[in-house]
Amino acid sequence: MKTLRCPKCDTRIPFDPSRYEPGSSLVFECPECRKQFKIRLPARRDAPEEEEQRPVATLLVVENAFHEKQVIPLHPGQNVLGREVRGTSINRPIKTVDPSMDTLHCRILVDTDRQGNPRFTLSDGPSGTGTFVGTEILGDRERRRISDGTVITLGATTLILRVGEGE
Numbered sequence: 832m833k834t835l836r837c838p839k840c841d842t843r844i845p846f847d848p849s850r851y852e853p854g855s856s857l858v859f860e861c862p863e864c865r866k867q868f869k870i871r872l873p874a875r876r877d878a879p880e881e882e883e884q885r886p887v888a889t890l891l892v893v894e895n896a897f898h899e900k901q902v903i904p905l906h907p908g909q910n911v912l913g914r915e916v917r918g919t920s921i922n923r924p925i926k927t928v929d930p931s932m933d934t935l936h937c938r939i940l941v942d943t944d945r946q947g948n949p950r951f952t953l954s955d956g957p958s959g960t961g962t963f964v965g966t967e968i969l970g971d972r973e974r975r976r977i978s979d980g981t982v983i984t985l986g987a988t989t990l991i992l993r994v995g996e997g998e
């Protein structure tokens with residue numbers, strides 16, 4: 832429970848924001864002076880931003896001539912990977928100057944199996960140079976299940992899937 836203050840007479844008015852939709856505009860009437868005033872609730876209530884939640888897994892981007900080592904968090908849902916460019920709309924950009932990595936190169940879908948264990952499904956962008964698992968190139972419409980330790984190659988860049996604790 833929170834309290835609002837009447838903008839006219841400063842009376843405290845109890846207020847429970849959880850009863851209302853986030854982002855909605857509400858009109859209150861002061862019980863003391865009858866002043867009506869509007870407030871707008873924040874767009875989100877308690878839900879933390881996705882990026883603040885612990886990732887299900889990470890991708891280690893192995894250092895090479897084009898970039899330093901990076902760790903890319905993977906979250907439930909579609910993780911879209913590619914070379915970071917200004918104004919990119921993908922959600923897992925990789926900082927690299929590797930010209931053979933597309934700005935949208937591949938996707939990793941994170942969901943769970945029937946036992947509730949995390950599941951990772953890799954598919955190609957489609958990209959210009961292809962997405963490799965080990966030494967095998969993925970087919971255009973292929974969905975490849977990957978797991979802890981899987982080595983993925985995008986252009987000249989090597990990524991290693993890390994599931995669970997640690998690096």
Ligand SMILES: [Zn+2]
Nearest residue numbers: 837840861864
């Ligand atoms: Zn008032």
